[in-house]
Ligand SMILES: Nc1ncnc2c1ncn2[C@@H]1O[C@H](COP(=O)(O)OP(=O)(O)OP(=O)(O)O)[C@@H](O)[C@H]1O
């Protein structure tokens with residue numbers, strides 16, 4: 001699907017990318033990690049045909065990006081690091097505009113746009129100008145734009161860096177759904193959780209079990225590429241003995257936010273969320289302040 005050979009990019013004196021060779025097959029995800037300035041965005045932009053490499057080749061579905069950039073671009077969806085959106089267009093009109101450029105039939109693109117705005121909780125804001133959108137809302141629109149035409153390959157540069165944890169999970173689920181339909185992904189990120197999640201073998205679909213890879217970049221070079229077990233081996237670190245796994249910060253955050261939403265319902269309906277609400281000092285709890293959980297009780301949970 002994606003074949004990258006000896007890719008290099010020089011900006012003046014800076015050799016931003018050196019000799020990157022990698023393959024990504026259908027339904028697979030390659031995650032690029034690395035410090036600021038390591039060359040991740042440069043690699044992604046070269047793969048997407050928006051940046052001319054100094055050396056090396058990129059092929060998508062066997063088509064050389066240097067020989068037929070238009071054919072390669074038609075097969076990919078590129079989500080840039082900083083989404084440049086048209087400020088004076090509504091989200092719906094903007095996505096419809098790109099859907100038309102991608103040649104998606106009008107009825108189908110309206111349906112898809114509505115579904116995706118719904119998925120990313122933007123349905124109510126869909127008719128507002130993009131200039132009024134928050135950073136996270138813009139990032140969601142950029143992700144929808146990059147994937148609207150169901151490309152064979154999605155290249156996404158820090159796709160969830162501005163998203164709240166709940167929305168990030170939605171974005172990951174969405175990307176994994178695309179993957180299970182055979183879409184290949186290349187993602188740059190600084191989130192270890194995102195990397196582990198997206199590079200894990202697909203659980204369902206035709207490509208179930210197909211392992212992803214994580215590439216660790218530094219100073220323009222890919223230091224190591226492989227799945228987590230391979231990277232663990234390459235790292236030379238000894239196994240860590242763990243009696244049991246503790247919940248992650250994200251799990252705790254979601255539980256607390258979920259209970260707080262339960263709080264609002266409990267006030268009117270007195271429903272089953274009361275138990276969870278009380279644990280966080282909600283209605284019926286001994287020390288409720290303005291409907292917000294009591295900090296001390298949260299500390300004690
Ligand atoms: N347009 C440019 N002109 C000159 N140098 C550039 C340009 N774009 C990037 N660079 C340089 O290339 C190197 C790699 O940058 P790149 O944006 O690919 O890093 P990155 O890994 O994506 O970093 P980050 O994690 O901060 O997004 C850096 O040294 C950067 O300064």
Ligand SMILES: [Mg+2]
Nearest residue numbers: 040041081188
């Ligand atoms: Mg970058």
